[in-house]
Amino acid sequence: MNGDPIFQFKDVSLRVGDLTILKDLSFSVNKGEFLCVLGASGAGKSSLLRMFNALSSPSEGDIYFRGKVVDSDIPSVRKNVGVLFQNPVVFSGSIKENLMIAGRWNHNITQLLDHELLSILQQVGLTKVKLDQNARDLSGGEQQRLALACTLLNHPQVLLLDEPTSNLDYKLAQAIMDLVDKLRKTLDLTIIAVSHDHLLMRKYAQRVILLSKGQIVDEGSFKALDKRQAFDKAGLNEDEVQDET
């Protein structure tokens, strides 16, 4: 972490109709950082994550990516900010077709040779699959890895994780998170993850933003938040989390 902000949120609020989803959020994300946004269900985590790659825009306030307002160049933001969703979308067809669908509007990607595609798959730990294998036959963890490979085709600077391991067992979840952390180091990625599982995230995230009812209630390292018993206050009871995992 070098203190160089890649994202800045300034007084960001999100309202849908009469409902306030997020309120007055101001924070920065530094380049190369692993930031985790934690909160209970309905805290507004996923709504917040959608704003990082402009899938939704704030009702008030501004979001800056590398110093520029996100809305000013959305195509560039989306190419530089990849997302790994909770339930990855796997298209019908082979693994190769999935990679091609993901990159069909990017000329560099469509010209990639099979061995180059295989090396991307290797990067995400899919070493035993074949390019012509049906993607929907892959297991949950493998589908998550394929989705990650599709995202990496764009060479993103930032990777957003939307509860990417919530449908996986703890061992698989850890394997995916180990992979993401390894990619962060090797590809110099910035990771922004939203999760309700602070037990899993504390191994990887360097900083935590604690969200409750759409507002930031605490921020800092896991150690500092533990001292302040912030997780209990935000309704992220450890026993509850252990039950879920």
Next chain:
Amino acid sequence: MKMRCKMRPDFYVLNWSDVLVSLVFIAFSIILIKKWKLGLEKTLLIGTFRTFIQLTAMGYVLTWFFDQQHWAFMLSLLMIMIMIASFEGTRRQKKDIPHFFPAMLVSLTGSAIFILGTIMLFILDVKPWYSPYAAIPIGGMIIGNGLNSTSLTANRFVAELKHREKEIETLLSLGASPKQAVYDAMKASMHASLIPNINGLMTVGLVQLPGVMTGQILAGIDPIIAVRYQIMIMYMWFTTAAMANMIMLAIVYRQFFTKKMQLRRELLREKA
């Protein structure tokens, strides 16, 4: 017209007394309905009466229309038909699509201008070019088929968007434009509405004789000439559906995205 149609000397002219005799079918149906105690007698009698009145009135109206030999009248009439079809198409939508009425208006007008224009000027070569004898029935077929096809496609398109919401947002996140992100949804909805038209091209004449051809043959036209008309109509039928759908979808898909290339998810939610 390039060619005068040959009429058979024994062609069947129905007079009003013949039409009255056809009421025997209704009488027979009423007997069946009573026997089965379906309780539909009153509705059938109203329907029978309305068919008689509506079609007789339409006959006189058409006779009057055919006497109006002016291009402005004909274009106005076609525009009114398109507006009624657009209104009906908008009413038929299961979900509200923003600006669907103008989308229908543009797609039906565009396909009508191209297809009706081609038929009137280059295929039938009618004189004058706005001849109501050709423009009204053919224009009606184009607009009617365009209406049915675009209504079906639009309904299917919205269902596809709803079904593919995550897929669309994944593609947007990977850098796709809104058009690229919904391309598969557009393709699936086009397929669903065009396949019946293609099946029609495959089976026409094998399973049943189409209405226009049957009507012409009954009216004493040489079957070979009736067939030529039907072939033209089948080709026109498909192109109308394809063209109207493409124009409509090109307008409609944009309504589901903001200017910031974000999917308007609220349009896909069920209303409380």
